[in-house]
Amino acid sequence: MDLNTYETILIQCVHPFQAIVRMEPKTGKLNPSDLQRGLKGRVVYLPLDLKKNMETIGVENVEEEPLVILVNGVPTKSKKIWQDLVDVRKVKKATLYLVQNNKYYKDVYVEEEDVSEEEESDLSIGQIEKVDVSRSEEIYEHYSVHPLHSKEAIGNAIELFQMKKAKGNPISVWEESLEGRCFPQLFPTGEGTRYDDRPMQIPASEYRTTRLYAEDPRFRQCIPYLFHLLFESDLSGLSYAVNHILKSGVHLHNISAKEFMDKVQQKDSVLDSHLINLMVCQRGTNEYWYRRHGDLKCMLRNLGAPTWFLTLSCAEYAWEDLLEFLQEANANIENINYKTPGELCSLDPVNVCRYFNHRFEAMMSFLTNKKNPPLGEVLDFFWRKEYQARGAPHIHMLLWIKDAPKFGRDSDETVLSFIEQYATCDISNSTTDKDLRGKVLRFQSHRCGKYCRRKFKSKSKFYTKCRFGFARPVLSKGRVNNLMSSLRHNIRRRSPKNTYNLRRGEESKYINDYNPVILSMWNANMDIQYVADNSIAVARYVTSYITKSEKTELKEMWEDISHEKSLSKKLYTYSLKMLSHREIGAYECCDRLSSASLYAKSRTILWVSLGLAETRNRVLKPVQEIEYLAQKEPNSTDILKTNMLDTYYPNRSTLLENICLYEILQNYTFKRNVTENIDKGVYAVIGQEGCLVKQRKGHLINHRKRSCETPDKREMSGVKTVIS
Numbered sequence: 001m002d003l004n005t006y007e008t009i010l011i012q013c014v015h016p017f018q019a020i021v022r023m024e025p026k027t028g029k030l031n032p033s034d035l036q037r038g039l040k041g042r043v044v045y046l047p048l049d050l051k052k053n054m055e056t057i058g059v060e061n062v063e064e065e066p067l068v069i070l071v072n073g074v075p076t077k078s079k080k081i082w083q084d085l086v087d088v089r090k091v092k093k094a095t096l097y098l099v100q101n102n103k104y105y106k107d108v109y110v111e112e113e114d115v116s117e118e119e120e121s122d123l124s125i126g127q128i129e130k131v132d133v134s135r136s137e138e139i140y141e142h143y144s145v146h147p148l149h150s151k152e153a154i155g156n157a158i159e160l161f162q163m164k165k166a167k168g169n170p171i172s173v174w175e176e177s178l179e180g181r182c183f184p185q186l187f188p189t190g191e192g193t194r195y196d197d198r199p200m201q202i203p204a205s206e207y208r209t210t211r212l213y214a215e216d217p218r219f220r221q222c223i224p225y226l227f228h229l230l231f232e233s234d235l236s237g238l239s240y241a242v243n244h245i246l247k248s249g250v251h252l253h254n255i256s257a258k259e260f261m262d263k264v265q266q267k268d269s270v271l272d273s274h275l276i277n278l279m280v281c282q283r284g285t286n287e288y289w290y291r292r293h294g295d296l297k298c299m300l301r302n303l304g305a306p307t308w309f310l311t312l313s314c315a316e317y318a319w320e321d322l323l324e325f326l327q328e329a330n331a332n333i334e335n336i337n338y339k340t341p342g343e344l345c346s347l348d349p350v351n352v353c354r355y356f357n358h359r360f361e362a363m364m365s366f367l368t369n370k371k372n373p374p375l376g377e378v379l380d381f382f383w384r385k386e387y388q389a390r391g392a393p394h395i396h397m398l399l400w401i402k403d404a405p406k407f408g409r410d411s412d413e414t415v416l417s418f419i420e421q422y423a424t425c426d427i428s429n430s431t432t433d434k435d436l437r438g439k440v441l442r443f444q445s446h447r448c449g450k451y452c453r454r455k456f457k458s459k460s461k462f463y464t465k466c467r468f469g470f471a472r473p474v475l476s477k478g479r480v481n482n483l484m485s486s487l488r489h490n491i492r493r494r495s496p497k498n499t500y501n502l503r504r505g506e507e508s509k510y511i512n513d514y515n516p517v518i519l520s521m522w523n524a525n526m527d528i529q530y531v532a533d534n535s536i537a538v539a540r541y542v543t544s545y546i547t548k549s550e551k552t553e554l555k556e557m558w559e560d561i562s563h564e565k566s567l568s569k570k571l572y573t574y575s576l577k578m579l580s581h582r583e584i585g586a587y588e589c590c591d592r593l594s595s596a597s598l599y600a601k602s603r604t605i606l607w608v609s610l611g612l613a614e615t616r617n618r619v620l621k622p623v624q625e626i627e628y629l630a631q632k633e634p635n636s637t638d639i640l641k642t643n644m645l646d647t648y649y650p651n652r653s654t655l656l657e658n659i660c661l662y663e664i665l666q667n668y669t670f671k672r673n674v675t676e677n678i679d680k681g682v683y684a685v686i687g688q689e690g691c692l693v694k695q696r697k698g699h700l701i702n703h704r705k706r707s708c709e710t711p712d713k714r715e716m717s718g719v720k721t722v723i724s
Contacts, residue, residue: 002334003094003185006084006163010053010128011094013104013181014171016228017044023585025390034342036349036391037223038585043231045171045178050105054095056128057088057161086161094184103190104180131160173232183225186218204236208593212350217330220350223586230589293544295605296382296398298702303380303603307401307532308422309542310375312363314356314392315443315524317341322355349586350594356393356587357596363522367399374517375422375528376401384599391585398531398542407499407533412480416500419530420478425502425511436520443525444512446470469498471509478503500530606665606699608645616645642688644670652692653683666699668692 009015022035075081098105171178180190187193194207202210208229211219219225300306316322318341326344327336329351336344345352368378383397405414427440446452446468454467480500502513513528531542591598609617618640620626629636642648648670649661655678656664668683672690676682681694 003090004084004086006086007091007094008185009048009163010057010086010091011050011098011184012048013050013184014045014047014178015166016182016224017046017166018224018227020223020227021583023389023391025388030342031340034340034346036346036585036587038391038583039227039230039589040583042582043173043228045173045175045182046166046168047171048166050095053128054092056130057086057091098184098188101189102180102184102187104177105184105190128161129164131162173235179228182228183222186222186225205233205595208233209595212590212593213354217332217348220348221330221333223349226349226586226589226593229593230584233593292384292599294702295601298605298700299380299382299601299603302700303400305406305532306380306382306398306542307404307530308375308397308399309529309531310397310399310518311394311527312360312397312522313394313525314388316345316352316356316392318442319355319359319523322352325355326351346586350590353393353587353590353594353596357591359522360395363518366521367518374515375399376404378402380602382599382601385591385597387585387588391587393587393591401532404532407480415530416478416480419500420502422515423502423513423528423530424516425472425504425508425513427508427511436516439519439523440511440514443519443523444514446510446512472498472504473501474506474509475501475504499533603697604699605702608665608701608703610645610703613646618643618646648685648688648692651686651688653685656683656692662701664692665701668694669699 003011019040021038021040022032023038024030024035176193176195177190179193180187194204211229212226214220323341323344326348327339330336330344330348333339333347339347364381364383367373367375368381370377378399379402380400381397383395385393385395387393405418407415425444427437446466448466448470452466452468452470453464455462455464478501481498504511512525514526515528518528519526590596621639621641626639629639644665645661649664652659652664653676669692670685670688670690671693674682674691674693676684676691683692685692
């Protein structure tokens with residue numbers, strides 16, 4: 001039975017209150033039904049009194065013929081009321097079915113004489129009330145009323161009802177019956193929820209992925225359910241982050257198992273102070289991207305400047321094979337073949353994300369293919385996924401190309417010849433290929449608007465110019481501009497100045513640079529820029545851009561809750577404040593639930609904690625092992641995991657004595673249950689059940705840089721002396 005939004009609320013025992021917004025693009029306008037939906041803030045679960053709702057709308061008096069009422073939603077801050085029609089007969093049938101078949105609805109009709117005074121205050125309240133004629137006139141006078149789904153004439157409705165603001169004690173997200181009570185349209189019998197008994201229990205992450213990719217399309221089509229799964233996943237991630245913080249740190253050296261367990265039970269202040277590192281696990285925060293920024297800087301130091309900076313956007317409305325697939329995958333929806341592309345993508349964001357990820361994986365395989373690569377042979381890469389204002393993903397990518405020329409090392413003519421070999425902006429070359437010409441005009445043509453126009457000041461005068469540099473100069477021959485002058489110009493937030501300009505005709509002033517092969521295959525907007533320079537100045541500028549963090553208020557929130565005393569209280573307060581300040585689209589929600597990568601790199605970067613043994617970070621053994629030690633050997637200090645710096649390197653084979661720590665970290669990894677084989681680069685480690693195995697592609701080493709004036713530098717020099 002298909003129920004609309006208000007009909008679903010009326011049959012719920014618990015409602016997940018979510019601020020679901022429509023994510024509008026910064027350029028152009030779309031119909032509200034075509035816009036992607038997003039979640040603003042966190043999810044709150046409040047109980048509803050099903051019996052009072054049924055009595056209010058008069059279900060018991062409904063006969064066989066349909067009875068339609070008009071229901072107004074709760075007024076928004078912008079004084080909008082969303083209105084929809086409710087079929088009372090459908091609500092009655094659905095409620096009776098749930099009472100008879102759903103295990104969580106068996107006791108929804110509680111008789112008043114059976115309720116004690118103590119329990120009465122905890123009961124949920126009715127969610128709907130009838131509106132009389134005088135009040136209805138006041139509503140239409142002070143609020144703007146918009147239809148939510150139904151476009152039928154409101155004259156078909158015989159009465160007007162109003163949704164009320166719900167009150168009551170929130171229900172925990174860990175309540176085992178929550179899914180069955182919140183989403184009766186998905187679990188009509190109350191069976192099949194996460195906490196149900198199964199022959200084989202599955203992890204929470206696997207359960208979420210199974211629901212997303214289930215053959216039954218109802219789960220992925222229910223946007224509130226997707227946001228519910230995300231909220232549950234976020235809280236689980238925060239709990240995991242706290243456990244990880246407690247397992248690592250400089251405070252763990254030379255303490256016994258019993259002493260550590262005492263610190264945990266007493267909420268030691270040193271352990272407590274590391275809670276701020278929770279922000280590292282939250283994607284989009286400064287701390288999250290700070291680590292990736294460090295990884296990318298490490299790649300620059302070891303690999304030099306990248307060659308290409310490539311951007312690939314999403315054009316889900318233009319991909320015909322995607323739209324055909326969405327129609328087939330959602331055949332259960334009435335009139336699915338008449339839906340607009342925007343409505344199809346908004347209806348099924350899960351499959352849109354799957355399609356985009358598979359399409360990008362195919363493009364990465366094509367870019368890194370050594371046979372006829374479109375941009376030259378790729379040696380290394382780094383990419384990240386970012387989400388636009390309308391919620392759609394796009395990719396920023398850095399590529400290192402074999403034998404590519406560089407600014408400052410090779411002549412300008414050599415560099416320009418290399419650029420023009422792979423990048424162009426001329427649409428005249430595509431006249432012979434009508435398909436390519438159409439894609440250039442559709443995806444690469446820039447149209448200036450409010451989004452890109454900026455005011456700049458020059459010599460006490462203000463003028464307006466496109467922040468992307470359009471219209472670009474018409475040139476009969478390409479040229480290379482002064483590198484440092486262009487960087488200073490852009491960093492000072494003046495009108496943009498490119499480090500080079502391609503040959504461009506009058507008809508190409510508003511055409512963005514592109515690669516013909518990639519554009520033909522990707523079939524969406526792209527941007528390509530040459531960034532290789534000998535000084536790595538351009539690469540550093542691009543690095544800051546590609547790893548920029550999203551808007552966040554987490555630092556201010558942390559200051560607000562720093563007065564909390566207990567560790568658990570900080571976690572709870574922090575998580576609620578953090579979730580209250582976020583806005584996440586349905587596409588990003590689906591990517592996170594499916595564990596899709598937000599970034600990737602071609603090299604493994606190994607972070608090494610250097611310094612004296614007393615100041616290095618270490619990782620604890622599992623808690624079960626420490627508890628066992630605390631009982632059997634309470635004075636044992638063997639509570640830390642083994643690692644390369646403290647265990648494997650000092651006890652390496654005598655055949656590796658002349659190899660320094662840096663080379664060992666870079667070229668070897670420790671593997672357990674491996675037999676020594678010197679011919680294949682496998683060397684035993686004294687006292688350990690495993691060997692050091694040489695890698696085909698070495699790691700990149702990253703560590704903290706220390707100043708010569710700090711005591712840490714003196715410690716570092718002492719460590720270097722020992723190592724050498």
